[in-house]
Amino acid sequence: MSQTATVLVIDDEPQIRKFLRISLGSQGYKVLEAGTGAEGLSQAALGRPELVVLDLGLPDMDGQQVLRELREWSQVPVLVLSVRASEVQKVEALDGGANDYVTKPFGIQEFLARVRALLRQVPQAVAEESAPRFGPLTVDLAYRRVTLAGEEVALTRKEYALLAQLARHPGRVITQQQLLKDIWGPTHVEDSHYLRIVVAHVRQKLGDDPTAPRFIVTEPGVGYRLIGPEQA
Known part of the structure; x- marks a missing residue:
């Protein structure tokens, strides 16, 4: 450096x-x-x-x-x-x-x-992205703001927490248990119905069809990952 x-x-x-x-x-x-x-x-x-x-x-x-x-x-x-x-x-x-x-x-x-x-521990190029983009979807992690094609998307606290967690690890599968632990706490790691409901709400607000996803992909029995349209 x-x-x-x-x-x-x-x-x-x-x-x-x-x-x-x-x-x-x-x-x-x-x-x-x-x-x-x-x-x-x-x-x-x-x-x-x-x-x-x-x-x-x-x-x-x-x-x-x-x-x-x-x-x-x-x-x-x-x-x-x-x-x-x-x-x-x-x-x-x-x-x-x-x-x-x-x-x-x-x-x-x-x-x-x-x-x-x-x-000396910092890489030459700052890899951290504070507002990652997934095609028309932007998740501004610094300002807790989500936009789709330039229009702000109103999310609840839990909905934003889910999307932000996926956005921090683009393309990587985050397990259901990890999401439940991070968003609801360690006593709710078996409450997968909570997660399914929130994922459904986020998909609805993003206009994301689970049968042909642009953003949130379900890995059956494992968890979810966030992708850009070029990866779908």
Whole structure:
């Protein structure tokens, strides 16, 4: 990874953002900034950074929530930078998908070394797609928005969760048990009728004929996969 990488800094303290902008900029990195969690998620989707530096104490939402929402659609490396130094907070962030954790106050040389280490793990081409397309169907994972031929499709929470899970793994079969566990919880892995109902509703809203599917294909006795029309 060259030092032309883009780093997104999500922190509500202007002086911290300025310090990191200068420090990262001196190493050749492009720096994006956000002072709130909502702005940070938007910047992550639009700016497609190779690394996110995330503060946990944000004014509009907790940084742990930002991390959870980011991980729903992106695997970009996240370096948490926070005054919260307890082991519980660190474990929660790392279990929630953070790649590293640095406490404030911090030494800039160690911080930059951790940035370099995380960026070495990033492929040259960012493979993560935040709004995958399947012919006329687009599933915007960052903004939780589904469009068909440019028109927004109104989905319930469960319907969107199903489509988003399939969209994250295009062409790959997701088992019924995995979908039930992810969407309804581990106590519902045998409740396949829940899944059949939601799949039927999504198909109806997408105008997708199960006998000649354009999008959602049933693998009998196994699960479902999402395809583009060129693969049908």
